[in-house]
Amino acid sequence: MKVSYFPGCTLRTKAKQLDKYARRAAEALGVELEEIENWQCCGGAFTTSTDEIATKLSSVRALNEAKVKGQPLLSVCSACHNVLKQTNDAMKNNADFAFKANNYCEFEENYAGETEVIHYLELLRDKIGFDKVKEAVKNPLTGKKVAAYYGCLLLRPGKVLQMDDVENPTIMEDFIRALGADPVVYPYRNECCGGYVVMDDKESAKKKSSKVLESARLAGAEIVLTACPLCKYNLEKSGMDMPVVYLTELLAEALGVKED
Amino acid sequence: MQRIGVFVCWCGSNIAGTVDVQAVAEALKTEPGVVFSTNYQYMCSQAGQDIMKQAIKEHNLTGVVVCSCSPRMHETTFRKTAAAAGLNPYMVEIANIREQCSWVHKDMPTGTEKAIILGKAAIAKVNLNTPLTPGESPVTKRALVIGGGIAGIQTALDIADAGFEVDIVEKKPTIGGKMAQIDKTFPTLDCAACILTPKMVDVAQNEKIRIFSYAEVTDVKGFVGNFTATIKKKARYVKEDVCTGCGICTEKCPQKKVPNEFNLGMDNRRAVYIPFAQAVPKVATIDPDHCTMLKTGKCGVCAKVCTAGAIDYTQKDEFIEENYGAIVVATGYNPISMDKFDEFAYNQSKDVITSLEYERLMNAAGPTAGKLLRPSDGKHPHTIVFVQCVGSRCSACDEKGKEYCSKICCMYTAKHAMLTRDKYPDTDVYVFYIDVRTPGKSFDEFYRRAVEDYGVHYIKGMVGKVMPEGDQLKVRASDLLANKQINIDADLVVLAAAIEPDKSARPLATMLTASMDTNDFFTEAHPKLRPVESPTAGVFLSGACQGPRDIPETVAQAGAAASKVIGLLAKDKLTCNPCVASSNEIMCNGCSSCANVCPYGAITYVEKEFRQPDRTTLVRRVASVNEAVCQGCGCCTVVCPSGAMDLKGFANNQIMSEVDAICK
């Protein structure tokens, strides 16, 4: 299986492990990640205002490239995934935006949201299957109490993202189970970590992140799992004593491809 | 040539506001056949009707056109008026210049112009009208009530009281419905069982009433006065007439882990069960999905312990056909699923429950024997948060909630809060509300008592998220009046779930050709003036199948529906709609096209002798319409290749002349 891959800027710099393990695990599971040529930063956030066009064009280009190749467009970073998915939805359902974006981009054929945008978790669940992942696990993480942290970008807005039940998601828990570990469910798993507001108000972000980790700790978690570099940063900066790891790292570990 | 009178109604300013009625009356005066034209303030008033009667007599009118409101409103009125003046009522046509003209257009010239055209179309039609005489059909003097909740029970009792036979079809093993699950009733706080179970017993003992419990209506044919319903009596594997209801089988059955639907799955029942102590009929039912004997053929304990010999594992579903003159729909409601509202953590914590579940927790016959204990750990909750409007007034997306107000939640929540504070004064009770809606007799006083006398904390705002943490539920909510976000550590959260029509209503509506609104509530024939009748003749509505309502309203409507049924069944003959199909035998070639499309089987073929021009006789096969069975849809008229079939009252040439008049 071959999919188009949009790593995103953070995975090239501060979140190299997220990228590295995503590639290794995919290889181990028989999926080829074909990186989008000359991809540009997604911008980190999807501006909801209807008159913002230019800031969304890099996503449109990536989406179109995947369409031309006839592949789904994969990303691991929650933010990239969120922006790609929302942009794709706008291209599909907002005629005005699609018209303007196509005018800018001048593709051979107009892009109308044809590409399937998938997150790494969806690749595992829907394209590979968690049962297959389970079979491929070499070092099951038996007994490890892992708390999935969804944050907001993976799930919301639910109408567009459609990854899972927005309020009671199970995809990451099923993933954790596939690796042989025990998922820990806690109420703050889909609450915001503070996000980009850390640039403006460190205290605000710290408050939110520590609430998340406190909630995970109370539920008995030993380790918190995330797909988002910013979530990881905020959670780690909260000052709580709780390891936070990328989901691809844990996957690579279970598949036995973590070490070089 | 007809002699037509035109009567233009002002309807006060409803029509006259946007239509120059004078000009309309004037313009229509010169139409072919019109000999009289006038306008009046309220044609439907006595004075207006008198004007019509007088004009009919004075001008020897043979046809009448009333330019007024919708024919659905006053066609019958004006037809009666015409009949009183000696004119055939079917010589009256209505031009709808209110709903379809003055109310939807804004300026006078446009409205007037359109009203004149609509008037001309009606005149063109009346010119081709012929006097019609309605036929008659017999009435089967029995009624069918679908649904055995309080609505169905009350309707059945009232109809039986008037001396007519009634059958109740209830899909559950017992009648009683939702009311049987309720603990106390607002605003008087009498115990629901105490007032409901005597009625259930009355039903069982009434010799005019038969109960088909654990049964469903699978097919309905026929029309008002002459329905035939097929009832599926599901196999309950217990002989109903032999079982004494002693309940020994329900104690000995080894299959103990079946969720008890009567207590909403909060405790278990056996595979053979009687839903509750006062069930009617009080007979056991075997649940085939859980019975070991039925699934594997090994067990048979219930048959061994049954002294009456009532158990019969070989029972099959049974279909019976019954005839009825009237059908009452009383299929009721259900709370909606809370799956889409997991911000309230219904699926994440056992201590987040719906109001109906709370009702069972409070009930002495419920899973906790009436003690208020949390489902998770059986501890007494000291802080309870009630959330109103969960799924009601929700327009965010279709599959999530319901756009309407569920109406009963404000009151039952006030009741729950009050009863909780009354029985457990050590418990803090919070109610989050958007609006408290209490328009009912003694309702607002009741709600105020909860606040003022019982100290229930009513907070204007909504709960945003419920977070189960440890053995507590962290409730995050807004207090709009304090402009604060508040956090409450609750032991129990109760969701006032929106209510929706029972799932069986939709297929039933199709069977009955009764119309429904977009929420699957049955629609009434007229929202104000015919609230308990379906637009389909002979089908009546009782209770929450028509819209959210509380018990007093349901009972009132049940009685109203019953009185309508009684009115129908009291007649020996029904006047049929004379606007039925008829075939011109000379033109008919006996091809059977019409019979093939007729949904009622109203068309048969007869061999008929025809005199030929050369004086010989020829026997031909021609269509013949049974006027009592034909409902007048007109489908046959379109398929008839020779144009022999036509529909009285909506004849081909009449509709064509309307088209011509409009397109002139």
Next chain:
Amino acid sequence: MQIENKKPLIVAFCCNWCSYAGADLAGNNRLNYPAEVKIIRVPCSCRVNPMFILRAFQRGADGVILCGCHPGDCHYTSGNYYTRRRMALLFSMLDYLGIERDRTRVEWVSAAEGAKFAATMNDFVEKVTALGENKRLEDLRCKK
């Protein structure tokens, strides 16, 4: 001849049980739609003979719309299924004759859908207006 400012002429056939009641509801709720729409009441949408529609075009109608109960909800059980098939045939024939597809429409409007009725009529009139006058089927002999 003044073609530019001529308002279109629309004939709407509405079944008595759903769509006519829906139109009444639009009135009750004061939902505006163009006065060009003139409604003819029929017991069921299946009562509408294709001849009526051709007649309307012949007499100068610019658009004809047929409204009935939603499929499955027909007061007469199955009438609108016949309508649906019949009109599919008729419309494809009209298409063949060069009558623009937007001049004819079948729409399901229930008694509860006043808003849908008004919205449908607004949309239909807009589309027909854009097409201009119907000249293909209009019989000039019918003109006075």
Next chain:
Amino acid sequence: MENKNLREEIIRRSGVNPLKCMRCGKCSGTCPAYDEMEYHPHQFVYMVETGDIEPLMNSKSLYKCLTCFACVDRCPRGVEPAKLIESVRLSVIRQQGNNHLNTDTIPDIIDEEMPQQAIVTALRKYNK
């Protein structure tokens, strides 16, 4: 009059219809940034609706919204308050010299581990 235009612009740009709001306050009941905000999500909806926009534009609440979309997903009426807040914020930062984040101070804010994602997102949210 000017205020009316501003109101129209904010509403149009957000694609939100504040009239759909039934004033239940669920958005504010669910907002994780509530305590840092001077005007809360439900007030944004109400004040935009009534045209009382000036105080919102001058409020630091604009920069406290996390765009976590909890209010958007949980609103029973589909009002989407976060989009409205973003629209008001754009009305401010699109004006000359109204960037919220001073780019000169960024080196002081960031540290070794700060992901690029944080910086680009903040620039997109706070600056023109």
